[in-house]
Amino acid sequence: MAQFWWSLTHNRVEEGMGEPNEQRMGPYKTEEEARNWKQLAEERNRTWDEEDER
Numbered sequence: 001m002a003q004f005w006w007s008l009t010h011n012r013v014e015e016g017m018g019e020p021n022e023q024r025m026g027p028y029k030t031e032e033e034a035r036n037w038k039q040l041a042e043e044r045n046r047t048w049d050e051e052d053e054r
Contacts, residue, residue: 003027004034 005026007014013034018024025041028034 001029004029004031006034006037 002015003026005014005018005024005028006012007019007024009019009023013031014024015031025037026034028037028040033040
């Protein structure tokens, strides 16, 4: 199964192993998820913040 990453260096979706983890976001199951990395990360962070407040 392919994995997709958002390259913080190149500002684009890349497939498979590439840059070191500190230079990318992922892995994501689809190219679309990788393109929307920022929204997904913000939603995840908001959920974690809400859980921490409980």
